[in-house]
Amino acid sequence: MNHATLKTLITSYNADPGAQGLLMAIVRACLELEEYQTGLELLANQDAGLGRLSPEEQADAAKLCLKGKAPELALSVCLDGDPRCLVLRARALLELDRRKEARDLYASALEKNSALEDLHFEALLEAKAVEQTCAGKGKVTHLRVMANGDGDEPELNRLLAPPEQPVTFEDVGGLDGIKQQIRRKIILPFQKPAIFQKFRKKAGGGILLYGPPGCGKTLLAKATAGECQAAFFSVAISDILDMYVGESERKLNAIFENARLEAPSVIFFDELEAIGGKRRFFSEGASSNLVSQFLYELDGYSQNNQGLLVLGATNAPWAVDPAFCRPGRFDRVFVPPPDREARERIIEIHLKERPVADSLSPKALAKATGGFSGADLCNLVETACDFAIDASLTSGEERPLTSEFFQTALKEVMPTIMEWLTTAGKYAGRANESGQYNDVLEFLTKHGQ
Structure with a gap:
């Protein structure tokens, strides 16, 4: 849809003002092109004709009115009892500062369709x-x-003094399949708790992200918290481990208790194997007790873990105690090295707001960096910037990043994940009885490792 097509539609409608199908085509075109005032002028001149619109058409007309800052008109065009229409009427009433009526209509809509729940709108209603x-x-x-x-x-x-902008999935290059898994398993239960409660599905649980170092596990955890709009607790090993017997377990319990009080919240444990390693390898009973305490907190027998998400990350999933990976505790998610499209997106993110020559092609760089992790690509961009800065200082003129600087950087920066892939291939080849390393084997087979 473009502006010329919209103009043609309006001309046709003016020749036949009773054509409701044509009117709705114009409304949807105005929404798409953000020509709100044009659509409002047409809707404002309608009389009885709007009452014959379907609920979906009324909802589109109301959306246009709300976008065009015309809440009164939205109320007059959106009269159906369909839940979608009720939510839009509630939004219009809130714009008119008729807060109680808005709350009542919104509650009625959720009774009919709990999937329309919107926590942000609820916060505005209660503000x-x-x-x-x-x-x-x-x-x-x-x-x-x-x-x-x-x-x-x-x-x-x-x-x-607003807080720092949270990290979201937009800041994570690639990993689209994993993002979709996280949206389905984690984010939607946080955002639409009512419908999940009807199916007896709880918001929260555990996800174990594993894969080679530098491929985005920690960034993905932060982005998950940002997408959920949840409190984020990043736990360092030093926050837990203590030389005195029983203190490590007490600290771990305190972390979970604080997170429960802040629910919805996300606790992130990096290098999970350091505190959740296989108990048969521990020579000290204290380390084994810490693992048991961790499992106890995950199960939440004495506490309510509703709204509490526990994310773990590890480069060595074979070192994590198997009890962590049983259903209901941690679901395992393999975070592979970025593919070509992901590498291109990561390079674009790191080139953002830097002086870049028009001839520099992220696509060509992505093709030349097979086997690089996200951290390797960041290092590559930083190294190329060093060469560009040196050249600028030498010549006395600012030099943008060019392919020549990246070619020089590629001679110094090498991929760092090959050792991990070799080790993972050995474990996946001989310790995959229950299929826990199928994702790794599939990746290695696909890329000929």
């Missing part, structure tokens, strides 16, 4: 306006803050 006054440099500023809790001052501070 309240708080008047704040800030003085500084001889000026007084009056702010109207929307707060969701009783603590108004912290909310104001958050708005004046």
Whole structure:
């Protein structure tokens, strides 16, 4: 759809104003092209004809009205009792500051279709306006803050000094299949808890990310927390291990308790094998006790783990105690080295906001970097930048990143995952009775390792 086609549709409609199919084609085109005012002018001139629209057509018309900042018109075009229409009417009522009516309509919509649950919209429905006054440099500023809790001052501070932007899947190059798994198993239960509760599916659980170093396991964990809009607890080994007997177990329990209080929350354990290694290899009873405590916290027998997600990452899944990988504790997800498309996306991410020559092709670089991990690609870009900076300082003129600098960098930066693939191939070849390394074998077979 383009603007010329939209103009043709409007001309045709003006010749036959009663053609509702044509009217809806214009509405959808205006939504796609963000020509909201054009669509609003047509809808505002309709009288009885809008009552004959289907629920789906009414929903599209209401979306256009809301995008065009015309909530009154949205209420007049969206009259059906379909749950989608009810949610859109609730949004229009909220825009008009008719909050109680909006809450009632939204609740009615969820009773009919719980899949329409929207936690962000619910937060807006429950928000309240708080008047704040800030003085500084001889000026007084009056702010109207929307707060969701009783603590108004912290909310104001958050708005004046917002936290760092969370990491999301957009910041992770490639791994589309794994992202889809995580969305299905983790993110949707957090975002749509009502429908999952109807099917007795809980939000939370455990995911063990394993694969070669530098391929995005830690970044993927942070992005998962960002997508869930959940509190993120990154646990270092030093946060748990203690020289005194019983202290490590106590610290681990405290971490889980804090995360439960902050639910929905994500706890991330990097290098999981350091605290969850196979118990038969431990010569000290204290280490075995720590593994047992970890398993106890995962099962949550004495506590409610609803809304608590535990993510683990390891380069050595063969060293993790098998009890962690039974169903209901950790689901194993193989994070492979990036393929060509993923490498191209990773390179583009690392080149962002750097001076880059027009002739530089991320696609060509991706083709030339087979076997590189994400960390290797980052190192490659940084090394090429070093050469570009040296050349700029030598010539006295800023030199952008070119393919020549990358060709020089490729002579220094080598892939670092080959040793892991060799080790993983040995374990997958002789210790795969239950199929836990099928993903690894499939990857090795596909790439001729």
